[in-house]
Amino acid sequence: MFTLNQPQIIQHCQNSLQFKAHFRWIIFHPVFTGLIQALGTVKALGGDRFEIGVMSHGAAQIMHDLELGDSVAVDGVCLTVETLLEQGFIATASPETLSRTTLGKAVERSELVNIETSLRVGSKIGGHFVTGHVDSIGALEKSIQTAKAWEMWFTYDKANEDTWWTNIAPCLVSKGSIAVNGISLTVADCDAQGNWFKVSVIPVTYDETNLVYLKPGSWVNLEGDILGKYVQKFVSYQGKPKTESITSEFLAEHGYL
Numbered sequence: 001m002f003t004l005n006q007p008q009i010i011q012h013c014q015n016s017l018q019f020k021a022h023f024r025w026i027i028f029h030p031v032f033t034g035l036i037q038a039l040g041t042v043k044a045l046g047g048d049r050f051e052i053g054v055m056s057h058g059a060a061q062i063m064h065d066l067e068l069g070d071s072v073a074v075d076g077v078c079l080t081v082e083t084l085l086e087q088g089f090i091a092t093a094s095p096e097t098l099s100r101t102t103l104g105k106a107v108e109r110s111e112l113v114n115i116e117t118s119l120r121v122g123s124k125i126g127g128h129f130v131t132g133h134v135d136s137i138g139a140l141e142k143s144i145q146t147a148k149a150w151e152m153w154f155t156y157d158k159a160n161e162d163t164w165w166t167n168i169a170p171c172l173v174s175k176g177s178i179a180v181n182g183i184s185l186t187v188a189d190c191d192a193q194g195n196w197f198k199v200s201v202i203p204v205t206y207d208e209t210n211l212v213y214l215k216p217g218s219w220v221n222l223e224g225d226i227l228g229k230y231v232q233k234f235v236s237y238q239g240k241p242k243t244e245s246i247t248s249e250f251l252a253e254h255g256y257l
Helices: 006-028 056-063 095-100 158-171 203-208 226-236 248-253
Strands: 038-046 049-054 071-074 077-080 083-085 088-092 113-117 136-145 150-156 177-180 183-190 196-201 219-224
Touching: 038 056, 049 056, 049 113, 056 113, 071 088, 077 088, 136 158, 150 158, 158 219, 158 226, 177 196, 196 203, 219 226
Parallel strands: none
Antiparallel strands: 038 049, 038 113, 049 088, 071 077, 071 113, 083 088, 136 150, 136 219, 150 196, 177 183, 177 219, 183 196
């Protein structure tokens, strides 16, 4: 049995309310699970507009209920459907998306892209929460086929080193989650400094995503686990607690009394 003093109670309440707010963000914003539904192509239409084509093999799953305004992850990049096509859609990418991801970099990325529609209420979460907001570009270092899987090593590319160290390295935890080109994968190993990480990919995931087309040096979009980011923020946060709004009525309203 232990007791908390008033400052500890206040801090606990604030952290809990912050977590509830972030959880509500996850629920009410488009999210993905990292389970790829189809492969597709990207055609630049000039400027910031792109035509996303869906390959025949997965077209029915993607297109049967796709509507204007829907969110679709293209190689892990969340895009909004602006124009529906017979077997694809047109979307616009923001300047931040173009600078942070491989979307507009046809030379460095895979020719085919991974496609996943956003999570529906009641759908199974087979991977982990993927927001579609890419943290950094990484590069395939090497891949080795074993008896039961493909082991793939990823590291930073010099052109994207800053975002790697700021956004990816702190989130690398052995057996943690990471999205590679929108694919939910488990970190099998990584070094303590976050210079690299390794994933072990089962054959079905390797064969049915664009991982099969990657070569050493190929660029990939990386997104760290959103829950890990919030934990990191809570642990490192040094802001001054705002105690003026914490009252008995406030605590009772939020279930603490």
